[in-house]
Amino acid sequence: MKAINPQALHAAQERQSQLTKPMGSLGRLEDIAIWFAGRSGNAIPKRLQAAICVFAADHGVAAEGVSAFPAEVTAQMVTNFMHGGAAISVLARENQISLSIVDVGVKSDYPTPSNSVHGKLFRSPVCAGTANLRVTAAMSEAQMHKAWQIGVGSAMHGAELGKNLLIGGEMGIANTTSAAALICALTDAAPEDIVGLGTGIQATAHAHKIQVVKDALQRARAAGAVSAHDWLREVGGLEIAALAGFYTAAAEAGIPVLLDGFITTAAALVAVRANPAVGDWLLASHASQEQGHRRALAALDLTPVLDLGLRLGEASGAALALPIIQSALTLHREMATFTEAGVAAGAM
Incomplete structure (x- = not known):
């Protein structure tokens, strides 16, 4: 490092x-x-030359009804990214930041756009999404390692392009459930203090989501989860594993990282628990409205630049913070x- x-x-x-x-x-x-x-x-x-990589993947736990949106939205949003219609597409364009979308496990099929001017799409799915973390391990060891290495490769690609700031984003219906389980596991927090509303679920669904996370944590502990990698395999996501690899490789290459919101901070927590030196290279862009994000930031000893009540993800908060950071350096x-x-x- x-x-x-x-x-x-x-x-x-x-x-x-x-x-x-x-x-x-x-x-x-x-x-x-x-x-x-x-x-x-x-x-x-x-001056910072930044690159954004949005990692996309599906989650088997979506079958538990923990999101306000159906699982098909993950693939549909990848298409939206490539057509330039998503928030991060607009912000990357506005701030002239290079944007890449990396499919590490999108389940539903979607068309591959030709010659998109809004970003580059890399299709390298490890599998068609994770398994349902409530009832079984989300990933196999091999799947987790492959997703991690995809993140490493994305960071190295940024280094080869001469980027001196890397930003990770994510897209995956039900990934706040996975992120909440990871943050609980790695900070010893209670699910009631971490599990939030995600895409905007109602009170009854929120209570159910808390129970799903409790069940997942109990199952994973019984399966012997101890290390950060254990927990990532048991309750993580393919895009979260890719982000953790992305952050680790960036730190090893000496490239600062600007974190986005709840899910990316959960990935950063995995990376730091696995290798504490990664923490020296992380900067927090904003405090998400998602319950539990501040707890995760505190565990990483990070103070966010912005607090705008955001909970979108996609690297949108990081993209919004970048002009302020550029101004600081200028x-x-x-x-x-x-x-x-x-x-x-x-x-x-």
Whole structure:
């Protein structure tokens, strides 16, 4: 794992103290600029060249009625991504961020668009979605490993393209159930404190969803789940496994990661529990309205940049936060120092 550069951190802190403003007056923007300096090894980090990878897969637990939408929506949304009509398609286009959609296990068939200008589609399904995690392990060891490696390959592709920020997104009907089970397992939280409304289910369905997660956790513990990889195999999703591999490979390559919402944070929790050094390369874009997201962020010791009541996923929150992060780096890079501007510095 690449180490954070302490000299670059110190130099960035020194620069912040010399810019024409009261020290600390730009709040989190100053911290963000210093954070990127330490990870880029450059006291004045370059402009971010970001890549978004949205991993899509279906979940067998959808059969339990834990989502307000049918499972077919996963495939339909992949088509929507490629036609440019999804929120992340719009935000990627608006902010000129490259967008890739990676099918790691979409169950329903869908057409492959030709020459889409809205993103690149990579079809590499491990299988037709996971099994029902309430009654059996979601994935086999081989399936989990293959999905993880697809995520690794996606991160390496971003590195080869010279990207210096990687953003993971997800699409998978019922994946908030899987993410909630993982967060409960890896933080010892009660399902009542973590399981949220997902796509907008009603109170009766919410109570049922909590029970499904309780049953899944009990079953997986009885099956011997202990490690992060055990829990990922038992109650995770193919897209969550791919995200965990994506984050791990990014950290190993020394590329910062901007997390999105509830599901991506569950994947990050898996990656960090498996390799704690991954945590040094994670930045949280926003706090989701989905119940349990703040608990997961706290477990990772992350403070979100935004809090807008979002719960869409797809990497939409990360895409919205990126312009603020770019602004933090531009201010750090382009503001004059007191000496350069001929302005008297304040007393320290």
